[in-house]
Amino acid sequence: MSVLKPEINSQDHIQGDDSASIAIVEFGDYQCPYCGDAYPIMKEIEETFGHQIRFVFRHFPLTNAHEFAFPAAIAAEAAALQGKFWEMHDALYENQYRLDGELFDELAETIGLDLEQFQKDSASEEIKRKIEDDFDSGVRSGVNGTPSFYVNGTKFDGGATDLYQMLKESTE
């Protein structure tokens, strides 16, 4: 059974209560269509199970297959430096159908980022390293495709819909 390595930590982007009993980690790629399909289901999971859920997103860009996956991850991390990781995360998935190199600045403006700072941060080595660290964590944790989910530190064998189903049954 594959285990999440490293555990959820201060480097992570986390939504939800620290006290939540269920921690879900998704390894995703902003250009992956299956991750795009999982996005609204994750939202639904967060809404349905509310404070029981803590949600973490780690990057797992398949850069050869998806040319905008890595730049999109950079955009999310650059937004994070202005405290708006999740706003950019949501905007990227909501606009996945028109993802291209021009989109990032537009989304940055839409969510109210300082554009100049965003562009400067997007070129930073530190951000690149953060994304590579996420990828590394995925590889070590046995990620075999995107999206891959971990529930309380253990790899979940299924997609977002299966996850929803499992949570529903286990919280009933």
Place this chain on the structure above:
Amino acid sequence: MLEKGATAPDFELNATPDQKIKLKDFKGKNVILAFYPADWSQVCSDQMALYNEMLKYFSKYDAQIFGVSVDSVWCHLAFEENRKLHFPLLADFEPKGAVSKAYGVYDDEVGESKRALFVIDKEGKIAWSYLSPVAVNPGADGILDALEELSKK
């Protein structure tokens, strides 16, 4: 299926129409063999797409990866080009599945290789092997653990 400690059977398989890969030419390097059923599975869950992202990890451990399936060289070429794969796929095509059989990972019923991984050390001995359910992409953590182990020797 061949297990740890066995000598990896030598082979000579085409990577392209005019390039043959011989295992014995890779003595002194670690070799990863990833047998898989067929080209063209869905990209986000594709094992080869994952390994493609990991080539710098493998080179860090002085390891060369080869994908192996019974698809022909032409099929492999089209697949590599479509998925922008940067490592060789070997065609276990004629006689069909001979190398997969030598490693004990050929599925006679469907006529494809099983989904199996081998890490071969610099002396040509199998250091680690793993058979995955056909429908499950085994990821790469097992390969990395095996390479890590070899690097400690």
